[in-house]
Amino acid sequence: MENRKSLSVVMIAKNEAALLPDCLQSVSWADEVIVLDSGSQDDTAAIAESLGAKVFINRNWQGFGKQRQLAQSYASCDYVLMIDADERVTPELRRAIEQVLNAADDDQIYSLGRRNLFLGRFMRHSGWYPDRVNRLYARERYRYNDDLVHESLNTHGARIVPLQGDLLHLTCRDFFTFQRKQLHYAQEWANQRHAAGKRCGYFSILTHTLGAFCKTWLLRAGFLDGKQGLLLAVVNAQYTFNKYAALWALGRNYSEK
Incomplete structure (x- = not known):
């Protein structure tokens, strides 16, 4: 046209x-x-x-x-x-x-x-x-x-x-490649948040991790995706844990030490 x-x-x-x-x-x-x-x-x-x-x-x-x-x-x-x-x-x-x-x-x-x-x-x-x-x-x-x-x-x-x-x-496509990518994303996320002056407490790590699992498995009906749905809920929780634990560590200079 x-x-x-x-x-x-x-x-x-x-x-x-x-x-x-x-x-x-x-x-x-x-x-x-x-x-x-x-x-x-x-x-x-x-x-x-x-x-x-x-x-x-x-x-x-x-x-x-x-x-x-x-x-x-x-x-x-x-x-x-x-x-x-x-x-x-x-x-x-x-x-x-x-x-x-x-x-x-x-x-x-x-x-x-x-x-x-x-x-x-x-x-x-x-x-x-x-x-x-x-x-x-x-x-x-x-x-x-x-x-x-x-x-x-x-x-x-x-x-x-x-x-x-x-x-x-x-x-x-490959679980280990996917996990390495997720870990890299978590590191970049934490570095960016830390550079912007963001911090998180110890309790925040736990609540965000549990929340990520419940959101994927229950609120977003991950249970309807079978075994992969359960595994993805765990992986999302793991990714969220890595993000907030890294931010928590950066805020206390543990990574530098």
């Missing part, structure tokens, strides 16, 4: 050679694909280039938020679809995105429902589905915040419109 908005798919990646081909195949219909490599030691950059992506490299890591900002700065199309290498756009979601591009409203941001994989099962409950994320938006109007981890899009009060179709997210 004559008034169709153009689309840049934008992603940041590091050592994602195994996941990148399927991801890029799922968005091969976009007008351009931007991959910002964070200093991979595998063939991530070469694979991305061979599949038609525009590849840039930035090894000066300053957190997820700023890396996404930099990646977006290389885009040239009207709209941005921000995804990760472990995500795949389903045909139904593609159709919904194309409908948006044909009649886009720059005052709106479009959210995608993620279906998250955990130990061989795409979760339907536990707070992991539809797990909506704001990922489709006008390039010149919106950008990500500066957070080191769990970065989000600055919406500026825009109306959020949910799209039909799933964004498949291969969250936990």
Whole structure:
């Protein structure tokens, strides 16, 4: 259509050679694909280039938020679809995105429902589905915040419109890799909160940990996800414990000592 908005798919990646081909195949219909490599030691950059992506490299890591900002700065199309290498756009979601591009409203941001994989099962409950994320938006109007981890899009009060179709997210393919990533996120979260002057007490560690388990298992109906639901509730509690215990330790200089 004559008034169709153009689309840049934008992603940041590091050592994602195994996941990148399927991801890029799922968005091969976009007008351009931007991959910002964070200093991979595998063939991530070469694979991305061979599949038609525009590849840039930035090894000066300053957190997820700023890396996404930099990646977006290389885009040239009207709209941005921000995804990760472990995500795949389903045909139904593609159709919904194309409908948006044909009649886009720059005052709106479009959210995608993620279906998250955990130990061989795409979760339907536990707070992991539809797990909506704001990922489709006008390039010149919106950008990500500066957070080191769990970065989000600055919406500026825009109306959020949910799209039909799933964004498949291969969250936990290998348990040990997933756990290492969770521990890294907990460390970054604690460092950021500590730098902002935040502190927590000993009792707060316990209440937040118990609360995380109950929220996943009971309030978010994790019990309907079977064995994986119970395991995920424990993992979420563990992640929450690591975050608050690290913040507690930093506040007492135990980490430095």
